[in-house]
Amino acid sequence: MQQIAEPEFRFAGDGGMVVVFGTKITRELYGRIRGFVRAFQTIQPVGIREIVPSYCSVMIYFDVLETTVDEVRQAARQAFYEARPERQQASRVLHVPVCYEGVMAPDMDYVLRATGLKRTELVALHTASPFFVYMTGFTPGFPYMGELPFSIPRRKILRRMVPPGSVGIGASQTGIYTIEGPGEWWLIGRTPLRIFDASRQLPFLLSAGDYVQFETIDIEKYFALREMVENGIYAPVVAVEEVLP
Amino acid sequence: MINVIRPGSFTTIQDSGRWGYQAWGLPISGAMDPYAYAAANLLAGNQKGAAVLEMTQEGGMFHFDESAFAAIAGADMQAVIDDRKLPNWSSFIIPAGAVLRFGRALKGRRAYFAVQGGIASVPVMGSRSTYTAAGIGGLEGRALLTGDSLSIGDAAACRQPPYSMPEKWVPGYRSPWELSMVLGPQTGYFSEAEQQKFFRNGYIVSDMAGRMDYELAGPPLVVSEHESVSEASGWGAVEISEGGHPFIVTPDHGTTRGFSKIGYIIQADFYKIAQAAPGDKIEFIAVCNAEAVKRFRGQHEIFKALAMLLRPEKHSI
Numbered sequence: 079m080q081q082i083a084e085p086e087f088r089f090a091g092d093g094g095m096v097v098v099f100g101t102k103i104t105r106e107l108y109g110r111i112r113g114f115v116r117a118f119q120t121i122q123p124v125g126i127r128e129i130v131p132s133y134c135s136v137m138i139y140f141d142v143l144e145t146t147v148d149e150v151r152q153a154a155r156q157a158f159y160e161a162r163p164e165r166q167q168a169s170r171v172l173h174v175p176v177c178y179e180g181v182m183a184p185d186m187d188y189v190l191r192a193t194g195l196k197r198t199e200l201v202a203l204h205t206a207s208p209f210f211v212y213m214t215g216f217t218p219g220f221p222y223m224g225e226l227p228f229s230i231p232r233r234k235i236l237r238r239m240v241p242p243g244s245v246g247i248g249a250s251q252t253g254i255y256t257i258e259g260p261g262e263w264w265l266i267g268r269t270p271l272r273i274f275d276a277s278r279q280l281p282f283l284l285s286a287g288d289y290v291q292f293e294t295i296d297i298e299k300y301f302a303l304r305e306m307v308e309n310g311i312y313a314p315v316v317a318v319e320e321v322l323p
Numbered sequence: 324m325i326n327v328i329r330p331g332s333f334t335t336i337q338d339s340g341r342w343g344y345q346a347w348g349l350p351i352s353g354a355m356d357p358y359a360y361a362a363a364n365l366l367a368g369n370q371k372g373a374a375v376l377e378m379t380q381e382g383g384m385f386h387f388d389e390s391a392f393a394a395i396a397g398a399d400m401q402a403v404i405d406d407r408k409l410p411n412w413s414s415f416i417i418p419a420g421a422v423l424r425f426g427r428a429l430k431g432r433r434a435y436f437a438v439q440g441g442i443a444s445v446p447v448m449g450s451r452s453t454y455t456a457a458g459i460g461g462l463e464g465r466a467l468l469t470g471d472s473l474s475i476g477d478a479a480a481c482r483q484p485p486y487s488m489p490e491k492w493v494p495g496y497r498s499p500w501e502l503s504m505v506l507g508p509q510t511g512y513f514s515e516a517e518q519q520k521f522f523r524n525g526y527i528v529s530d531m532a533g534r535m536d537y538e539l540a541g542p543p544l545v546v547s548e549h550e551s552v553s554e555a556s557g558w559g560a561v562e563i564s565e566g567g568h569p570f571i572v573t574p575d576h577g578t579t580r581g582f583s584k585i586g587y588i589i590q591a592d593f594y595k596i597a598q599a600a601p602g603d604k605i606e607f608i609a610v611c612n613a614e615a616v617k618r619f620r621g622q623h624e625i626f627k628a629l630a631m632l633l634r635p636e637k638h639s640i
Contacts, residue, residue: 088508091559091587092615096508103552130345130555132579137555139345142590142616143623215348215553215579218457222553222579232581234565256348257457259535262565274348276447276459282347 085114085158087151092142093127097154098135103224103251108212111136112164112287114157121160123153131286132213133222171208171289173315174254176245177300178204178267185264189247193228200266201294203227204245208289209252219256219274219282223290226250232262243268245292254290267292270304271314283314324388325438327471331383331425335534336442336461336473339372341450345578351558352452352460352574355534356433356597357590358494358622359397363437365629366394366414368483373441373476374451376467378434380600382425383467390419391475392439392483398431398496398598412488431496431598440476454575456535483633492625499525499604500595504561504586505615512548512583513563520544521585526569526605534575536562537596539605543567546583553581559588559596561607571596591618 086098097114100107111131118129118138125145130137140150178186178201190197209223216222229250237260240246244255246263255261256274273283284290295303306312337360340353354360354377364373376383382400394414395402402409403424409415417423417438428434444451444462453461462471510518526541544567556562560572562582571588573596588596589610599605 089505089587089612090508090555090557090584091505092589092591092612092619094555094557094587096554098508101552128342128345130578132554133552135554137557139557142619146616147612213553213579214346215555216577218344218347218349220348232565236564259456274457276457281448285347 084155087154089147090137092147093139095138095140095147095150095154096135097138097158100134103133103212105210106163107134108210108286109163109165110161113161116164117161118154118157121153121157123150126150130215132215166287168318169287169289171291171317171319172284173291173293173317174269174271175293175295175299175303176204176267176269177295177297179297182268182297182300183266186266189230189264189266192230195228204252204266205292205294208291211284211286211288211290213286214282214284216253217255217257217259217274218276219284220253221273221284221288221290223252224250226252230264233264236260236262237265240265241268242272243270245269268300270300270307271312272307289319325391325442325473325475326386326388327383327467327469327473328386328422329384330467330469330471331378332381333379334383334467335377335453335455336374336444336451336467337377337453338374338441338451340574341448341452341454341460344448345555348578349448349457350454350575350578352450352454352534354435354452355574356397356435356594358594359433359435359597361626362412362488362492362629363394363396363435365626365633366396366412366486366488367392367437367439368414368478368633369437369439369441373437374444375438375442376436378425378436379428380432381427382434382436384422384424386422387417387419389475391417392478393417393423394437395434396437396488397434398428400425400428400434410487412493413486414483415485428600432600433597438475440478443474443476456575486633488629489632492629494594496598498599498602499606500599501606501608502592502595503589503608503610503615503618505589505612506586506609507584509583510585512546513544513585514547517544517547518585521569522607522609526607528599528601528603528605530601532599532601534573536573536576537571537599539569539571541569544569544585548583553579556580556582556584557587559590559593560584561586561588589615589618591615591622
């Protein structure tokens with residue numbers, strides 16, 4: 079059997095601990111992290127406030143009035159050895175229409191220059207096959223997805239106001255901004271879908287483990303769909319497919 | 324009902340936070356000064372976690388349709404009720420028809436107003452805390468405006484007499500603020516020299532100091548290894564931006580980010596962050612985890628002792 083090194087435990091203040099599993103974004107690591115989270119939740123250690131998994135690590139927030147960092151570390155170690163990597167049987171694929179044109183894609187020219195791609199090539203790359211949602215985070219419902227076949231450094235200067243629905247790329251990841259706010263990814267399009275809506279019964283359209291299939295739409299279609307979304311009559315297209323690579 | 328005559332510069336409804344959704348990117352929000360928040364609720368005779376008003380920089384003016392038992396704590400905003408001055412860190416009775424008026428924060432930056440029964444706004448995803456960036460919680464997901472009306476929750480039958488918190492438990496608010504930190508998770512990404520620079524040089528709170536983050540002005544740090552993979556970033560973390568500038572993570576901050584974190588400010592010092600104003604000086608000091616836990620539990624002991632003083636009959640054996 080393959081020997082897997084024990085995770086690294088790092089302090090994150092007196093009410094948090096980070097369990098680091100690796101340094102590279104891979105599907106193998108994703109499966110191990112999800113397996114760990116499931117095992118940790120099964121143990122049900124006392125005093126745990128919340129668990130936040132990400133690409134390569136898991137943050138455990140705990141209440142120091144109810145538990146200690148040593149107890150949390152011990153439970154994490156137990157979960158690590160009991161964990162079985164999660165294997166998905168079927169995948170949920172959300173179809174996300176995106177307008178990749180003009181004002182909806184303020185950083186398109188920069189990205190084309192930086193990558194040497196033509197616009198049609200970039201859009202084809204982005205819509206070719208579904209992206210895997212490794213994690214949700216940053217802002218409510220923001221899906222961190224991979225992998226792009228190229229990597230692009232993030233913006234040096236933070237954009238203070240990114241419009242909701244903006245589709246961005248940064249490093250070899252792609253994501254969808256869900257609320258108006260700051261961001262440092264390059265914006266190549268915008269979707270009329272509301273990925274997060276607290277007034278819906280299911281506030282989040284996406285969770286880790288889902289897939290997103292982007293589809294190109296023109297600006298007229300963008301506004302037509304946005305009106306439907308605003309009126310609450312747009313039903314998101316979700317397909318359940320066999321295990322995707 | 325509480326009628327908002329003047330909302331103040333930024334007044335929101337907050338409670339102990341919206342926990343449980345950080346894995347989906349929803350930050351915890353909640354009162355920024357956990358010490359003053361807890362003290363205000365205790366003084367008002369509320370349960371832990373009741374919703375209060377968090378006022379920033381300049382407080383508001385409120386008219387009460389009904390009588391209420393209430394308390395204030397945190398920054399001194401020179402509260403006045405029908406032209407009678409109210410002591411800070413105290414509870415008091417508000418007669419029906421009275422007007423409660425707050426001014427500018429003289430000491431500190433955030434004041435907490437708790438009313439017995441709590442502010443009864445509609446909870447969103449388990450919390451009444453306002454998260455303005457997504458427009459949820461509180462009142463329509465925004466800061467209060469003139470003309471708003473707030474409902475008061477059902478008050479517990481027990482009435483406590485007005486009470487002032489003993490002076491020894493009232494924290495002093497003054498710049499420079501010494502913020503204790505637990506090292507990690509990415510302290511090792513900074514060279515010894517850079518770490519020394521961070522702890523030796525002071526920083527100044529910039530104008531960008533809100534519920535999402537505090538930008539600090541001072542010597543930029545060189546990160547020898549960049550954390551480009553996003554991971555959880557919690558309340559109190561000190562992130563170093565691409566340009567080398569430190570940011571303190573506050574309760575409305577994104578739940579995950581790809582910045583290296585040189586350390587986390589300890590929970591017992593969160594109140595100092597909330598009360599530090601733009602222009603104030605900040606000095607970081609490293610402490611061990613055991614010391615951080617000891618100080619946090621020490622604050623909890625104060626609340627237990629305060630609860631005992633307020634309602635001895637409930638706690639006596």
